[in-house]
Amino acid sequence: MLDTTAISGFFRGDEQILSHVEAADELYVSPVAIGELLAGFMRGSREKQNRQLLESFLVESRAAVLTIDEETSERYARIFIHLRSSGTPVPTNDIWIAASAMQHGTSILTTDRHYLRIPQVITEWVDS
Numbered sequence: 001m002l003d004t005t006a007i008s009g010f011f012r013g014d015e016q017i018l019s020h021v022e023a024a025d026e027l028y029v030s031p032v033a034i035g036e037l038l039a040g041f042m043r044g045s046r047e048k049q050n051r052q053l054l055e056s057f058l059v060e061s062r063a064a065v066l067t068i069d070e071e072t073s074e075r076y077a078r079i080f081i082h083l084r085s086s087g088t089p090v091p092t093n094d095i096w097i098a099a100s101a102m103q104h105g106t107s108i109l110t111t112d113r114h115y116l117r118i119p120q121v122i123t124e125w126v127d128s
Contacts, residue, residue, distance in 0.1 A: 001028040001101045004036040005111040016126045027063040032096045075099035088117045
């Protein structure tokens with residue numbers, strides 16, 4: 001699963017991200033990451049171009065957008081409670097992304113170190 005930073009890195013042509021994406025048999029994206037990207041696009045001056053880039057990526061890269069359902073919500077709650085009880089803050093949207101990865105048994109490709117604090121998921125952290 002690509003988090004928001006991994007998709008952004010892919011768009012920028014980050015060599016490490018590109019290498020991971022090319023090697024993957026399957027790619028998954030959370031609707032939460034798409035929402036974060038769209039919010040960024042709307043704040044920028046290239047919204048139309050960035051939306052086209054995202055649409056092309058989702059179609060051409062064999063990426064599947066996962067759904068958020070009750071099971072995802074249950075996993076979100078478990079991760080949230082674990083992090084809270086251990087005093088480990090992680091942004092809410094990233095907990096949702098981690099919950100989806102946990103639910104679907106995927107690892108998370110990211111440049112955000114805080115995913116490493118979530119023991120319920122496998123994180124492929126890239127230092128970019």
